[in-house]
Amino acid sequence: MCGIIGYVGKRNAIPVLINGLKRLEYRGYDSAGIAFLNDNKITVRRCAGKIRDLENSIKGERLRSFIGLGHTRWATHGRPSEENAHPHRAGGIVLVHNGIIENYFELKEDLKKKGHVFTSETDTEVICHLIYSFSQKGLSFEDATREALKHVEGAYAIGVINEREPDRMLAVKKDSPLVLGLGEGEFFIASDIPAFLKYTRDVIIPENGELAVITDKGVSISGLISKKPVRKQTTRITWSPAMAEKGGYRHFMLKEIYEQPRAISDTIRGRFFPEKGVVNLEEFSLRAGDLKKVNKIFLVACGTSWHAALIGKYMIEDMARVPCEVDIASEFRYRRPIVPEDSLVIVITQSGETADTIAAQREAQKLGARVLSICNVVGSTSAREADSVFYTHSGPEIGVASTKAFTTQLTGLYLFSIALAKAKGALKSGEIKELFSELLQLPEKVEKALRINNAVLKVARKFYHARDFLYLGRGINYPIALEGALKLKEISYIHAEGYPAGEMKHGPIALIDNNMPVLALAPDDKVFEKILSNMEEVNSRGGKVIAVATEGAAKALVRASHALFLPKTNYYLTPVIFSIPLHLLAYHMAVLRKCNVDQPRNLAKSVTVE
């Protein structure tokens, strides 16, 4: 996830681009750059680091231009560095991109054979070279761009300028956000409205497969392939600037919860081949031979990432039949673990900078284990030091409470478990295809699950005065009970406990009275009937049951005072779907209790101390 901005108009583009990038910095902040046109020459200025570093690097220079592009990067391909920062250039073509190009490797190899020289490790640079190669064949800027994009697979929102046709900027989108701003004699492109809200509130939202040509006279839009002109409606935005930074959401946490369908799509894109029943192991920087040798797995993490690790154990042991141990990172490093030679240690970390996790990772490497990091931040310490990395493409997570990072970690663990099971011969190809088919439907099912928001809000209104809360789950959803309780404690400061439902009768049942809300996770799996019995046990002691169940499970409804129903998926993916109402519940309770949702007391997004 990155932020792009473009300006064409009568004022100096440089401060407009820098201001716009600052408003987009929440989308990525590991490198930044701008490009601007003067006398048919494009100047590119880039640097690793934040927008502030870019701004400092051009301070005092009298830069002026009326057309330019800007980019703030969240690295996906290639570490954060000046060479990998956008804008990218090929000949006189300069481009910024947000998205992921799935077939960049093949395109790059092909272009290299034709003599193109690449200067970055990014997927983006291939689009630039492709457009340039078609313009060298005599096509106009517009036609070269249309032709180039026919060869590109994946998601993109791009802004392009060309020294040969300096009066215009082109913008195209497919599956990545892009908005156009219409001012008085000035026009903008951006990943998000706040980037230009200071200058105009009038916007056009292009659809996938539309190309916009922007000059200082106006904007014209046409079908990318059909070339047919498209009439678009202009919308007037009424957001306040603060709301706009959060894309219209009140808090980053809520925005990030709603970003999950996109985050999961980006995390699975290009990482498996459903027709062949194969996981793309390059993306794990692993070889099938290496996987085959693995006979023991340790999953190590902190907080919410540790909950993902617990779920990973259920997935790996069930699918691949390889024994797993799960450790809290701060325990692993001091407990003198016995790590056999054929072990793989999987560390899971959103930030890649959690001190306990890094220390555990180093300890594992000292003990001779190979480490795979499942990590969200490219170039972070965990990612750099690990032997193999799987990046979750959830984009920057700003809210302290981890949401989309968690569900993309689960998605990564699901893919890893399939890959391991395949290497070990533990799953048949038909079974693998079924698992892939369910994974392909996951973003849509998450989208559907998010429609539960209003029902969750009603539950929150009923219970936000509670002093304590109990979450019960079984099997692969027991860690979701832990996750629901952690989120409630973390952002609403209500004491909560997560328990394996079968353990309730061994102690916590003594806590139940008519002041104790009990949330029971009841998907229709092999332990459904068991959890129904646990719900009965709560009812008969006066507790209030909130059931979270699979659509159509009427038996859950009769045993609960409140019920929330979710779309059906396979056993391994239920934790992804069932975490959604729990994250929403914690969110609404925190808002109703007037807590600081995005920055809860005493906490930090990345815990870099022991």
Ligand code: M6R
């Ligand atoms: O960046 P990490 O995934 O390593 O962070 C681990 C925990 O600090 C983190 O998950 C924490 O528990 C969250 N605030 C929970 O929402």
